[in-house]
Amino acid sequence: MTTSALRLGISRCLLGEQVRFDGGHKRDQFLTDVLGRYVEWVPVCPEVEAGLGTPREAMRLVGDPQRPRLVSIKSGQDHTRALEVVTDRRLVDLEAVDLSGFVFKKDSPSCGVERVRTYNEHGMPNRKGVGLFARAFVGRFPLIPVEEEGRLSDPLLRENFIERVFCYRRWQDLIHVGVTRQAVVRFHTIHKYLLLAHSAQYYRQLGRLVAQVHEYRPKDLALRYGELFMQALAVRATVRKHVNVLQHILGHFKDRLDAQEKAELLGVIADYHQGLTPLIVPLTLIKHYVQVFDVEYIRDQVYLNPHPKELMLRNHV
Structure with a gap:
């Protein structure tokens, strides 16, 4: 699937490490036992790395959701600066290991990606916050796929995230070997066809970009293409769009x-459209005929095999 190591960052507690504020963990079996066979995990716990200890007093975000502070609930001690210092250092380290994705712990005041509780001056919460470390990571690496472990229990979100991870790794490999227009x-x-399954609009936009490759320097072309490519894959594929792709391939x-x-x-294909069978059924038959008739253009399409079949990501209805 890839030509180099597939490294993903992960909140350490999700691997079963006892680094939570209460001394516990939040081991996620899918991540450790299934996805872990295909990736190299790079564990991070910004709170522990900031020297806050385990166990430690529970903390929460307070103030402006866009620039919150990290404060201990009982003592009121402000740990914002300590976390910012370790975050700056950790992001430099993570850039060096060439991550292809990151799985964060949901609801964490340091690692939550969205809807993290943030408390105003009256102690009233809202769900508009982002964990301090997660916000900094996304700001530093905007193209790297990120997700929370809680959302990965949704089969569609799980497939989308893992598909983006493998696609981003392929893009990284292309960049590393030296970009040419060709x-x-x-x-x-x-x-x-993978792009078309996500967004016809981005599919056309990227097609126009590729049609004008000689108007760009290779490095500028790569930067623009990579940005649009990852934006396209972030658009969720749907049954209707998959059916459209299957009919195109047919x-x-x-x-x-x-x-x-x-x-x-x-x-x-009609059974899949009606929700009677999973996507893997028409795809398996199509792949059979692609091999039988040796349809080279289709055989090479990533859409047919975007991630290891053992993950069974296309087996849900």
Whole structure:
């Protein structure tokens, strides 16, 4: 799937390390036992690394949700500066290890990505906050896919995140070996149907960019393409968009199918459209015919195999 190590940052408590404020952990079995077979975890706990100890007094965000302070609930001690110092240092370290994604602990005042409780001067909470470390990470690495472990229990969000991780790794590999205009065109070509499954608008926009490759210096082209590419994949794929892609792919070899074969394939696509079967069913049949008829253009499409099949991310209805 990739040519180099697939490293993901992760909140240490999700690996089962006892670094929570109460001395406990929040081990996530999918992350440790399933996804962990395909990635190299880079664990981070900004609170422990800031010297706050385990166990420690519970903390929360207070003040302006855009610039909150990290304060101990009982003592009122302000730990904002300590966390900012370790965050600055940690981000430099993380840049050096070339991460392809990050899984954060939800609701954490340091690591929560969204809807983190932030308390005003009257002690009233709202759900507009972002953990201090998570906010800094996203600001420093805006293209790196991030997600909270709680949201990964949703099959669609899980597939989207892991798909983006593998795609970002492929993009990183392209950058590392040296960008050429031809390499960007090739990269775009093999990702066309995956892009179309996410956003027709970005698909067209990226197509126009690739059509104008000679108007850009390779480095500028790569930066612009990578930004749009990751934005496109952040748009959620839907059943309707998948059906559209499946029908496009079918168009490359439908004339080679006999009436029974064509009816069978159209039938499984219709069943998927109606929610009767998972995406893996029509995809498996399509991949069979792509191999039988040796349809090179389709065989090379990342859409058919965007992540390891063992993760079974396309087996949900």
